[in-house]
Amino acid sequence: MNAPAKKLAKTRTEKDLLGIAQVPADAFFGIQTQRAMENFNLSGIQLHHFPNLVKALAIVKLAAAQANAQLGQLEKKRFEAIDFACREIIAGKYHDQFVVDMIQGGAGTSTNMNANEVIANVGLGYLGHNKGEYQYLHPNNDVNMAQSTNDAYPTAIRLSVLLDHGKLVGSLRQLKRAFKVKSVEFADVIKMGRTQLQDAVPMTLGQEFRSYASTLSEDIDRIADLSELFLEVNLGGTAIGTGINTDPQYAHFAVECLADVSQFSFRPASDLVEASSDMGAFVLFSGMLKRLAIKLSKICNDLRLLSSGPRTGLNEINLPPQQPGSSIMPGKVNPVIPEAVNQVAFQIIGNDMAITMAAEAGQLQLNVMEPLIAYNILESMRLLSQAMDMLRTRCIEGITANAEHCKNQVNNSIGIITALNPYIGYDNATRIARQAQEEGCSVLDLVRQEKLLDEKTLEDILRPETMVAPGRLRK
Template sequence: MTQIHLSGAYRIEHDLLGDKQVPLEAYWGVQTQRAMENFNITGVPISHYPNLIKALAMVKKACAMANHDLGQLSDEQADAICMACDEIIDGKHHEHFPVDMIQGGAGTSTNMNANEVIANRALELMGHKRAEYQYLHPNTHVNMAQSTNDVYPTAVRLGMVLKHKQLVVAAKQLKAAFDVKSEEFKDILKMGRTQLQDAVPMSLGQEFRAFATTIGEDIDRIQSMIDLLKEINLGGTAIGTGITADSRYAPLAVKHLSDICGHPMILATDLVEATSDMGAFVILSGALKRLAIKLSKICNDLRLLSSGPKCGFNEINLPEMQPGSSIMPGKVNPVIPEAVNQVAFHVIGNDLTVSMAAEAGQLQLNVMEPVIVYKILQSIQDLTNAMTMLSEKCIKGITANVDVCRAYIDNSIGIVTALNPYLGYENSTRIAKTALLTGKRVVDLVLEEGLMDNEELMELLKPENMIAPIDMTARMRKAN
């Protein structure tokens, strides 16, 4: 992001609390300046999330167009506001949005930051100097028929709608990487495990296909959750009653916003309820937590499957990304899955923050909305980066240790489960126990006891017969 070079010169601006120095080069004004001094908390400015800034500009442009339609703004004022908004939508001037993501006032500092930047840039476009607010004022003109309490929720919802595309793209790329590996590993037989104990055979491809499937489920879920955010309270102003707004304003503003952003935004039927309700954020945050939990479980599995290499499972090899120890020569750690695990823990914690903040709303407004917005946007960004890293730096480079996988099959008592329908449970249990005590293979014990002949046994133990359902009736008829 472009940095502002401050010369030390300043201008004087005035608000309710009196005069304040504002850097001469800044497009922001006095209320933003106060917010910067008051809320030095996270070190993360709202400009850290460009889609939020673009969404704010889209909302302000839509409102200006609606007010112009109603004859409340002159052609010159409306054109200047819209041109300033277009520049911000195109990615310009984002460095002039320095307010911290966490702030008191239910987002008022963010709203005023937008009002002041748009007003001062619009003044320049009109041929005036910054802060010559007699020609175009941040509150009177840019914020006309608006309140923080309808603009801020609308903008953050739209910002999440715009931002989620990157998350979905990253998730689809990760799913595709797992799909490729599932096909590559489809013929590699291995032991499945439950409770970390030998279970029954499966293919390594089936294991990776399950990873792909579970990520695919959450792609669909997150996309459906985003639709909830398209219902907005724009036009409700302070508490949803629409005070200071023309009765025709809300539907006009929402229509303009839909045209500007390219998404069908919907005016809530009950603006009072919509102004205080955080339900959509809670649901979206829950969906992000669900994705995080799934990713963490997958990464746990990858670390287990690649453990060793000499004293662990060693069924797969993860790409070597960096030396793993400052003291143990030759050690390489599964750093990419480890990092994704930590992102997941962070997202799970963010969801708790969202839940508590949503519950903390009182009467007609939830003043905790800034932390809700911060944590959801943070979760979206972190999950996007984590999934991109996981697919590019880990999944695509995974290789299988075919001989190790096969050796586990050959030496496991788990294959006796495949013989259970033919040997009976008592015989199968006895064979399994004997194999465990003696170290002999199940196959050898079955043949030694003459329970099955070699041809029949080998047929049953074919990979395709052990990793998918078979026609049991036909198999039993053939055996008899």
């Protein structure tokens, strides 16, 4: 008869400055992460919600370990264990062990220790030891060697922004392209332009959609330019930028290794003390994200107006129907995709305000509000990318035009008088417009009745290509 299986322990005991605590036996994080989980149950958004932040933390730790190994500070077997663990995390493993809330006290110390502890315990397994046997590979002494939260954490945040940047710009490029395609498709659809929600002058629907492509195109280069700000890092500055507890060559080697591992051309900040507390790059970049969000919201406002109706609104375009619009009104279909993008824009505007306030709240040699900055900047990038993809695939690509309705609106509009103004004079144009408005008749009928222009001239003036672009006046 076999002996009963030995019951596995559900927890392990670890100790820190405050004493001992129980950590789940199978967890790769340790005691300081456990305390942070108990202390900061705030947003419900854990570090692994942003995979590129987790990846960035591992890249920073790997770069630091490489620098320390090159300088002879970190023995070979410990370096190999850290190297293995970091590369596993970079490859996407163990992300579920990054469990600290994004919003936390301590200027990111809990995030840094979460990374240190997971890397240490994965490395211990590589060395053949049990989790928590830190005498063989220590979270602080080895994984965090020559580092502080105050240089490793902000460096990782900057790297995570750069890693997310490609997705953001890619989504923006695709959305711009979708508007450009529609601008070609609608190039011959004549319609009324409007200012202050009143009839203005004729244009084409293609021109309107091209303007959306153009306004988004402006932001592609600007977002790329601003992302360059994140290439300057304070790695090697440790606690406040003075570089305490590091080899004189460490900062240079660490940034060089960071650039090599990440494939981004990082450079050390010219003043590490200043760089340890300044959040200016995040303020500028967040402002750019807000600007893009505002543009998207304005475009979505336009789409909702242009598609309003279908019987009592502008009804110039049709948005692809995505779901029934009412629980009480049969047949109603709402512009749900633009509405959702509007709400994303409002959230990003709020995120920008939170970043602004957090950046202002820095004191002396450190900004302890950086976790809130990290959370909001990464969340804004994520929301923007997803909102642009949704808008493109579930709305823009399926838009159709009501061309005949648009043309009839132009022909019946008082605004068409503007095209006749150079030929009949401002006073005549004003009088005709007023009469048409009061009598509910056509501007063109009144012009014909008074024989202000002959039919050939009138037809020439009212040609779509004449009304929607500059041209020489007929004598």
